[in-house]
Amino acid sequence: MERNELCWCGSGKKYKKCHMPIEEKIMMHAERGEIVPTRKILKTPFQIEKIRKSAELNTAILDEVARQIHIGMSTQEIDDIVYRFTKEHGGIPAPLNYQGFPKSVCTSINNEICHGIPDENIILEEGDIINVDVSTILDGYFSDASRMFKMGKVSERAERIVRVTEECVKLGLEAAKPWDI
Secondary structure (H helix, E strand, O other), rough: OOOOOOOOOOOOHHHHHHOOHHHHHHHHHHHHOOOOOOOOOOOHHHHHHHHHHHHHHHHHHHHHHHHHHOOEEEEHHHHHHHHHHHHHHHOOOOOHHHHHOOOEEEEEOOOOOOOOOOOOOOEEEOEEEEEEEEEEOOOOOOEEEEEEEEEEOOOOOHHHHHHHHHHHHHHHHHOOOOOOO
């Protein structure tokens, strides 16, 4: 594509002001022999905005869980909150029925690594740490995030796990710069 032509993505911008810089970076990495993404994963401004809206809903769902989560509630109640809030705001819980997954959210308590299945018999207790992993589809666009919650006073070990995890996520986000040199 010529630099002064309109960009292939339909943004209305010239290629040189739209996707050319990122494609040049990708080409540089490919020439080094690195594995690089194909053009199909590059998003248009419209698509990015739709993903942003999905992520805003995803965050709002986690905020709603944060408002309601408490010792003595079941993980099924968390699933009910996620399902109801997602549907009320026009979204679809992405995990629900995905490859047979029976619930709207993943709830992993203490040593459970990930993708715990909510259940009316799993009750949050004092000292638990729980990861609530929410994935949302809004207008066909996906988003995903999780949040860790501490139930009351947790052990020193659990406190450390949560703190170190939060620090690692923060450092990872600060360092993430796609195809940066």
